[in-house]
Amino acid sequence: MQRWSRRRTHFPLLALFFSVFILASILYNERNIGQIHESKDQQVPITHKNFLTSVPPKVSTNNEPKLAAASLDRFTTCASTQQYHGRRTETVYHKLEFSQRGGKQQSCDLFSGKWVxxxxxxxxYDESDCPYMSDQxxxxxxxxxxLGYQNWRWQPHNCNLKRWNATEMWEKLRGKRLMFVGDSxxxxxxxxxxCLLQSVIPVDKRSMSPNAPLTIFRAEEYNATVEFYWAPLLVESNSDDPVNHRLNDRIIRPDSVLKHASQWEKADILIFNTYLWWRxxxxxxxxxxxxxxxxxxxxxxxAVELAMEAWADWVASKVNPLKKKVFFVTMSPTHLWSREWEPNTEGNCYQEKNPIDMEGYWGxxxxxxxxxVVDKVVDRLRSKVSILNITQLSEYRKDGHPSIYRKFWESLSPQQLSNPASYSDCIHWCLPGVPDVWNELLFNSL
Incomplete structure (x- = not known):
């Protein structure tokens, strides 16, 4: 398995505390990831808070909490809370042997290289030519x-990525369902x-389903779909509503992916991720x-280890690698502290215009x-799961985040406007940009 880089940049413990605090504040104020289109005459103000937001939340008239519902939702609460007692589920995943490894060995490490x-x-593709582009x-x-952030190509050491070809990718997907499962x-x-695929499909031969937990782009002539399913914690949780998940507490069923698996189990190619919501x-x-x-x-x-094990049990018991391809995407890094790549500065990704050129940089x-934790769990599934290790290559791209250049949802105060770094989104990525390279790596791996 491609191991993680061990190089770290060191900074004071106080900075680490504030880093965790800021990230927690961002995640606490997250609302919706599902909406793609907004009405042109819908006036939506902007906010410094909702970095993980795509549409304003819907207001529910149900204000009464409920205890331990059969299925968790955002109104579920705990009657009481006690310390974790060490319970685990002894199921299929724990019975797998490490010798169950297989799969195609790549002659080149596609994830080690530099940006050119x-x-x-x-x-x-052009941002304005993709009708499905998110304002986020x-x-x-x-x-x-x-716009230089759009012009960087990932160059692996000692080999080349196969050039992206939308028609060839559609042929790989013919008659199949490709589904992304995870967070924003x-x-x-x-x-x-x-956006990479839609331009070669005639307008009258493509469609996008209404926004929902499962959103589907369909290409008729290939009888294929490219789908996204909102499941930020992989297991069932009270944050599973793609619109309303602004909550004080995260509550999960650590032993159950059944609710979500009923949506993703029939896909032919699955791309999973989970990370930010556990921080x-x-x-x-x-x-x-x-x-x-x-x-x-x-x-x-x-908690993420328990959730990953529940997910791994589903993979171990349900995935036939001859019929279904499963990928797990590693962490997408944030760039919240410029002192990590430029000592003695106090900014973040705001106004960054070039990648970090220090090979092995780790923030x-x-x-x-x-x-x-993820490595340990996935390592037992190597015959069934492939890793897309996007972390190190994305670490270099401090210039690739939206910063202040995205749609927000609430008005900014004069004080905030005077300090753009205070509301910069240094979590997500501009498009075209870094995620296109993640998909090139996926293209090369199929």
Missing amino acids: FDNTSYPL LACRKHGRTD LNRGQWISMV QGPVKLLWSNEKSGICEELDGIG SGSDLPTMR
Whole structure:
């Protein structure tokens, strides 16, 4: 397995604390990831808070919380909370042997390389030519004038990526369902894939389903779909509504992916991710057989391990690699602290125009302990799961985030407007941009 880089940049403990605090604030205010189009005459103000937001939240008239519902939703609460007692599920995943490894061995490490400026071949599409572009990711539309972020090509060491070809990709997808499953970063990769593919399909032969937990782009002549399913924590949670998930507490069923698996199990090619939503702090666990509404509480790293194991059990028991391809995308890094790549500065990704040229650079936006948890779980599934290790190559791209050049949803105060870095989105990625390269890597891996 492609291992994570071990090089780290060091900074004071106080900076780490504030980094976690800011990221927690961002995630707490996340609302919706599902909407792609907005009405042209809909007036939506902007906000410095909702970095993971795409549409304003819907208002529900149901204000009464409920305890331990059969299926979790945003009104589910815990009757009480106690310390995690160490419970785990002894199922298929734990019985797999490490010798169950297989799959095609690549002659070249596609994930190790450098970024090369190439304004001849890149970008692979024009932002304004993709009718499915998200206003959250359309940086040029929202005022960004330095467009060099669109012109960087990923160059692996000692080999080349196969050139992107939309028609060839559609042939790989003919008669198949390609589904991205995860959070807003995986949704960004899905939008990138749709933008990369849609131009070769006649307008009357393509369609996009209404926005929902499962959103589907369909190409009739290939009898193929490219889909996105909102499941930010992989297991069932109270954050599974793609619109309403602004919550004080994250509550998960650590032993159950059944609700989500019923949506993704019939896809032919699956692209999973999970990461950011585990960095908010402690997570509450409500086990499937718990009838009294009593939750346990566990730190984010422990909770993501339980969730990954539940996901891995589904993969181990349900995935036939001869019929279904499964990929897991590693962490997408954030760039919240410029002092990590430029000492003695106090900014973030705002006004960054070039990649980091320090090979092996590693910032605090990529959390090694969490990555090791994912590594440990996925390592047992190597005969069934392939890794798309986008972390190191994305670490270099401090210039690729929307920063202030995206649509927000609430008005900014004069104080905020005077300090653009305070509301910069250094989590998501402009399109065209970095996620297109993730999809080129996927194209080369199919």
